[in-house]
Amino acid sequence: MNLTLKIWRQKGPQDKGQMVEYKVTDISEHMSFLEMMDVLNESLVAKDEVPIAFDHDCREGICGMCSLHINGEPHGPDRGITTCQLHMRTFKDGDTIYIEPWRAKAFPVIKDLVVDRMAFERIQQAGGYISVNTSGNTQDANAIPISKYNADLSMDAAACIGCGACVASCKNSSAMLFVAAKVSQFALLPQGKVEAKDRVLNMVAQMDLEGFGNCTNTGACEVECPKSISLENIARMNREYLKASII
């Protein structure tokens, strides 16, 4: 198929960016979206032009590196996948596709489609852990039974890949789903209860400091999340936050 691409180009963090139009031809429907981008980049190199920078690594939907805003949706039109799992069969011959970076104050553009997600790192550093040394001298792994129900819910929350699609999809650029996923994972496990109070307070405080907006329950994050992390986690985090704030 033949496509028209309108892609955000920006040389560096301080430069002004703009949409630039490219044409690609003979794109196979079996290609992944990023393979289509590879084809475009190869053609740019052949023409002595600077290829388009975009983040990507594992190309199997788990590292969380890829981050394209495609036709107005983080990770494109399909559901429950990352950009690298999006295939060209989702598009039609002759389509025009708009490709932009994540847009949020807390995610400044580094170059072209690459953004800086260090804000997420700092939120995790504020409390996204259980304070246990890695000596191996803990108790036996089966010493505390954990109900399968809670263990599964914890796993569902822990499936977050930290890509930032929740922020990019939110009209408030809120990072609530991301933070809630981590808070929930630990809040659901006995190991995480000890520090639950400090964790939720510190992570939320850092989230606010980074300039993410607040949650107004539009639910766009849940729809666009490549791992389908549930909004229930935000409700759980709000409960944890309230509990931690009044006791």
Place this chain on the structure above:
Amino acid sequence: MTTLNSRIPEGPIKDKWTLYKDHIDLVNPANKRNIDIIVVGTGLAGGSAAATLAELGYNVKAFAYQDSPRRAHSIAAQGGINAAKNYMGDGDSNYRLFYDTVKGGDYRSREANVHRLAEVSGAIIDQCVAQGVPFARDYGGLLDNRSFGGVLVSRTFYAKGQTGQQLLLGCYSAMNRQIARGKIEMFNRHEMLDVVKIDGKARGIIARDLITGEIERHSAHAVVIATGGYGNVYFLSTNAMGSNATAAWKIHKKGAYFANPCFTQIHPTCIPRSGDYQSKLTLMSESLRNDGRIWVPKKIEDAKAIQQGNLKPTAIVEEDRDYFLERRYPAYGNLVPRDVASRAAKERCDAGHGVNATGEAVYLDFAAAINRYGSTKAKISGNQNPSKEEIITLGEAVIEEKYGNLFQMYEKIIDENPYKTPMMIYPATHYTMGGVWVDYNLMTTVPGLYCIGEANFSDHGANRLGASALMQGLADGYFVLPYTIGDYLADDIRTGKIPTDSPEFDEVEKSVKDQLDFFINNEGTHSVDYFHKKLGLVMWNKVGMARNEKGLKEAIKEIQDIRKDFWKNVKVPGDLNEMNPELEKAGRVADFLELGELFAKDALEREESCGGHFREEHITEDGEAKRDDKNFAYVAAWEYTGKPSEAILHKEELEFKDIELKTRSYK
């Protein structure tokens, strides 16, 4: 020829590690504060090492080329992690895990290292649970286990199909705790481009800031390389796009021996390739072989019809299917080790029984498992006379719970529903058992330079068993290196900070800058990927699943030619002082072009078939791998002398005192 000193402690194998730990030198807490350690790579091995070393009190600088440690490719490991907990009561023990690993590795690994790995395996699970890793549990609330290839017990712990992700997030959280305390200084989007040696010891690295392009000097008292394997030498592999061998190769060129490069794992269950534009291959976890049955059509005309799209697999009756693994290996069936399964699939496809348009695929079929689970589920829920449809619905739900994310991943790529039509799979490069040579302390042949995880060679011999990579990465990082590195650093407590304004740093920085300048200024004609793809094709066709003398000799010549062409005609657009992914790739491919040649040379030199290394000249009458213990029971450790073709071979003879060398049989 020098003999390598592997520094294996004395004593019975069961007690070696304990005795060793009792007698090593320790660094007191106050002195640890004056010692710096660089850790390059933040996957399971590097991440766990960085966190643990920081907890101990050392000052750690950690480097990752991605924008966060959480994105290292350990995250993509799906199936699980082995540990000899014997929670299932099925006869597992440290010894059995040790035995299975040595046997699975086709008797080409070091006994003492593997036993230590088995000994610490249980602590990994304890540790991870304490960190909040949400492993799968059964209804009683205890941890669940499943079975993997090459073993007869269930010792694999898992977190859905995302075990690597959860373990990595566990180590990432431990790192974050130390980053917050200032004990780890984290350098995201940085790539190590060379190591700096002072008085023969590793004392620092040169790194490039991938955002600004700035070249930086970092010093330390010891350097730990944890940068994973070199599978991307094949261009197409299940590795991440950025996975590279540059750190490992650069230290090789500075004196670290490189061991057994030809031991590479081709994983049997990957999604087949579809076209020339393909950028990478996707793994379907080995855990699927617990429930999936592998087959091809018995009749060649059926295979042909399928290849042409005129026949559906579901239309082929049971009698016309060849479950070739169950047929050839009745004892282990679909759960034979990876090397065996891969070769068997290739053999069937080469004979014309392959099942997609390219003829390079076999089926992995869940229909039997869906029926079995569905019937059980119906009984449990009190439905005595379930209809066929009810059974299938119930069975599919069980399969979805176990492998849902894998099935979804498959459906997205192939656009077929694997619950209804069997999956198509084909072998692909997945893991490299070979790597930087290390002694028992995980130190390379350069003092103060350590190598852990997939990047080293030590524990998996010629073939790695499923769910053992995660185990080794975390064992090295959490429980082995933190002890062994102290023994070395105990002599460094009076050294003080290492300055970076020395001639040694000047010299290495200059060579790094010269190479980058060359790439940017070279007026070439072809992109980096053009050369990488060419290299990959040679590697896959001549140094892939089956190798022979003629092919290997041709491969060496062809790789040399591609390398020559690369240095003349490579074209790198953009500038030095900016984010420049093409420039990053150029350096990595330059190293692959040398490593590939050593790889082929090693494969040529090893005149036997063992594990992932299959030489067509060395097979038994029934087509199985024929090992030669008399002449090849050694580790081939290569010393760099200026060119891969002139590398000098050093042999570490492998002694098997606790396990009898046997022909590996899974029949």
